[in-house]
Amino acid sequence: MPDLSVDYLDLDSLLSAEELKLRDHVREFVRARITPNIARWYEDAYFPKEIAPDMGALGLLGMHLTGYGCPGHSAVEYGLACMELEAGDSGMRTFSSVQGSLTMTAIHMFGSEEQKQRWLPGMAAGDLIGCFGLTEPTAGSDPAEMRTTAVRDGDGWVLNGGKRWIGLATIADVAVIWAKTADGISGFLVPTGTAGFTATPIQPKLGMRASIQADITLTGVLVGNEAVLPDAHGLRAPFTCLNEARYGIMWGAMGAARDAYEAALKYALERHQFGAPIAAYQLTQQKLVDMVLEIQKGTLVALHTGRLKDAGMLRHEQVSFGKLNNVRQAIEICRQARTIFGGNGITLDHSPLRHANNLEAVRTYEGTDEIHALIMGQAITGLPAFVTAPCQSATT
Template sequence: MTTQMTGEFTAPAADYLSLDSLFSVEELELRDRVRKFVDARIKPNINAWYEAAHFPRELPRELGEQGLLGMTITGYGCPGLSAVEKGIAMMELEAGDSGLRTFVSVQDSLAMSAIHKFGSEAQKQRWLPGMAKGELIGCFGLTEPTAGSDPSNMITHARLEGDEWVLNGAKRWIGLASIADVAIIWAKTDEGIRGFLVPTSTPGFTATPIQPKLSMRASIQCDITLDDVRLAPDAVLPGVTGLKGPLSCLDEARYGILWGALGAARDSYEAALTYTLQREQFGRPIAGFQLTQEKLVAMVLEIQKGLLVALHTGRMKDAGTLRPAQISFGKLNNVREAIAICREARTMLGGNGITLDYSPLRHASNLEAVRTYEGTDEVHTLIMGRAITDIPAFT
């Protein structure tokens, strides 16, 4: 790790405030293990995957072997980690690439979470063990072409015909749908919004990857069409009716994002620091110029503050005191600041920064999608505004 020295004061560049002291030995061991995996498996390959818009199909099983799927679920072959441990893992994965962290978010925080929270015991036994191993892939169908930030206006509907559910509608920006084995589809029914477990081999289910993309190129997002998809009565998730179901899963994903974005920011900062210490102009390293140091200092400030926000949020989640509106604080702040850090890091690399030889612009491009999904900046601003004033301002 690069160290900066001034007089008698010495501080690791990536941990200026010695925040490692706030983590347990077990948490730091998990961080180091996931970081080692990312350094060995993702970073050497991500440029090629990103340029080719390729998601490595072998990766889910490798992530399962690392215990990174269904992280906070106990039983069903899942590791039963704490919320803080999950956050740490998300941060390290996103230091590799946001798109690959997104895979874990979709599989873990959305699909597996929905089944674990709201599924029957038979549904849990059917899907969760294979998903924990990465042998089965899930996706989560909530967003629609005309209903993004306002899921209550979804068009997808399900009706009972005899002893079968029949689903019709469309979903958009659904991660992993074209490689998934099961889709959790949220649809309107006469009882309200319900979740359905839809095996993707079911006639009438079609998933089409959205291409080309300028962001999340090493990830998969799809359009889904549902054309008279017929399901058995036990396909419905029995444990919830209404939007509180999918929204609680979104909170799980948002929590992972507020940690994950810090990984992209940290990786970009470290790339800029290393480059400016090595690159010489006007007879000295550009890290020795005042404007460069100002940029580095601004990055350290926001990364360290963001990590404090993430850690405190995680401790509250583990204690059972975290409120959904508090997750919005971290998602809004940490993603917004991470984008700014990645963009600034790119400027410090000069023209070299627009190549895939360096990570900041790739991270910045990915974070544009992260900033949009699981609640836009505007939505999280309004969630916080409602919490502050007790006045909803969504319409």
């Protein structure tokens, strides 16, 4: 029987026994709870909120945070979990990411002790859901242009504005809302039952169908001073949370790619054409080899980045390196895997095209390919290219 493993470089030998145990535990959960159901969830555009407490019990929510019911795992352990969750579906990894890397990280790093005690234990357990309101209809890659405002009103604040593409917003109990104040950008914890807060799901979608993204409208939302994240000042705070999510994505993308490869290899060994399994033909083998090469390289990138993160040596442009490379390569792997299935590959009986559709969204959120290229470009040249000079007149 051929070796169906993708680990030709024996990357598992670089992991500790504890890391392998955690990875395998999450893999078993995905195979038992997500894989048998994901085609139906994707088809029905359904996010299974009921698995949130199970993910909490496994320590998958806020798993890189410490205290307040959070397990305090290493960056590498968090990355391995993201890889396994996204091998099931990007939507499942996105849930862990929005809950833990974005919302819980914002509270854990920038919140008061009272805010941490109120929200983090329930969120770590999966009993409470959070969302992270940064992106707006007119302020995606340039959050400095956000139009949502927070104005002082006596002992509280009034928030007005809108957010777009906010994961989990329609089922969330609390929203971290970033808004402009007279002193700059600040973060606010807004219970979603507050008057004037409305979340509307974005539908229909061609990808991320087993996940929730929504528009948020804030109309005269009144919150008290206790809603302010006291240590969040300026865009550094939300960008810190975004980098946590971007780190998880570089691992997750390789999980989707690995699942697509494994499905394609199994199919190629079983599917016969012209008297032989299609795995026996040169063109099919070339496709499989190309997939293995990029999966192994991308996993090495993620693992090395995780070790740097655990050592406190990680730079933000290195996160951009991993997110840009791994998502871009994962999309190509999933598309190539789909071709091995022929026409059967466009059905939900097989995972590669579902993964590819999801990854088109993943390559856009938490920084587009272009944004990460510019982050790396600035690191390489020392010259920022996010804002171009005004166009010169043709007559000058």
